[in-house]
Amino acid sequence: VQLVESGGGLVQPGGSLRLSCSASGFTLSTYHMHWVRQAPGKGLEYVSGITNDGGKTIYGDSVKGRFTISRDTSKNTLDLQMGCLRTEDTAVYYCVKEKAGNWQPFDFWGQGTLVTVSS
Amino acid sequence: ETVLTQSPGTLSLSPGERATLSCRASQSVSSTYLAWYQQRPGQAPRLLIYGTSSRATGIPDRFSGSGSGTDFTLTISSLEPEDFAVYYCQNYGTSPQTFGQGTKVEIK
Numbered sequence: 001v002q003l004v005e006s007g008g009g010l011v012q013p014g015g016s017l018r019l020s021c022s023a024s025g026f027t028l029s030t031y032h033m034h035w036v037r038q039a040p041g042k043g044l045e046y047v048s049g050i051t052n053d054g055g056k057t058i059y060g061d062s063v064k065g066r067f068t069i070s071r072d073t074s075k076n077t078l079d080l081q082m083g084c085l086r087t088e089d090t091a092v093y094y095c096v097k098e099k100a101g102n103w104q105p106f107d108f109w110g111q112g113t114l115v116t117v118s119s
Numbered sequence: 120e121t122v123l124t125q126s127p128g129t130l131s132l133s134p135g136e137r138a139t140l141s142c143r144a145s146q147s148v149s150s151t152y153l154a155w156y157q158q159r160p161g162q163a164p165r166l167l168i169y170g171t172s173s174r175a176t177g178i179p180d181r182f183s184g185s186g187s188g189t190d191f192t193l194t195i196s197s198l199e200p201e202d203f204a205v206y207y208c209q210n211y212g213t214s215p216q217t218f219g220q221g222t223k224v225e226i227k
Contacts, residue, residue: 034216043207043218043219043220043221044156044164044207044209044218044221045218046215046216046217046218049214049215049216058214058215059215060215094163094164099166099169103151103152103211103212104169104211105154105166105169105175105209105211106154106156106164106166106209106211107166107175107176108166109163109164109165110163111162111163112163
């Protein structure tokens with residue numbers, strides 16, 4: 001099992017960025033998938049999640065209305081479209097796989113991609 | 120939203136000592152949905168314990184979890200050098216999931 005995030009970088013406040021997570025060793029559409037972020041020197045914050053069938057998405061309050069999670073089953077990738085970025089969105093963003101089933105813990109994490117929002 | 124509060128913020132111990140980490144919830148959490156993660160410096164978190172007391176794959180038995188209701192505990196029976204890290208509890212029975220703010224276990 002491998003999760004590799006990409007797309008991070010430096011972006012100005014108010015700008016947009018699209019993160020992608022490439023999954024290998026398993027079929028992404030079999031599991032619920034999530035994004036979790038960690039600001040520099042801080043703890044873990046839930047960002048967004050999508051069910052295995054793509055039928056339901058969920059967002060943390062701090063990103064609701066600005067971020068959109070999606071997946072591409074043909075490419076086996078998970079994406080996070082981030083808009084109206086703020087300095088407080090600066091963080092390492094982790095792509096996370098939920099353990100099989102419903103209401104399960106996160107059993108595999110990617111290494112993360114750093115997003116820096118600054119002018 | 121159920122808030123998870125971890126204590127202490129930092130635990131200073133020596134290798135071989137026992138570590139006891141606390142996670143307190145602002146309202147009752149089903150023991151089915153309480154997990155613990157370890158994050159070593161520069162690494163992604165990894166799942167240690169789920170369902171309050173079940174060890175994840177490959178986790179050594181010096182790690183154990185217990186608790187119910189609003190009070191949960193992660194115990195490391197005898198600290199190894201690789202156990203000095205930050206530990207987070209998580210309530211995954213709510214949507215969105217919530218994390219505690221973390222406890223750092225540092226070498227004394």
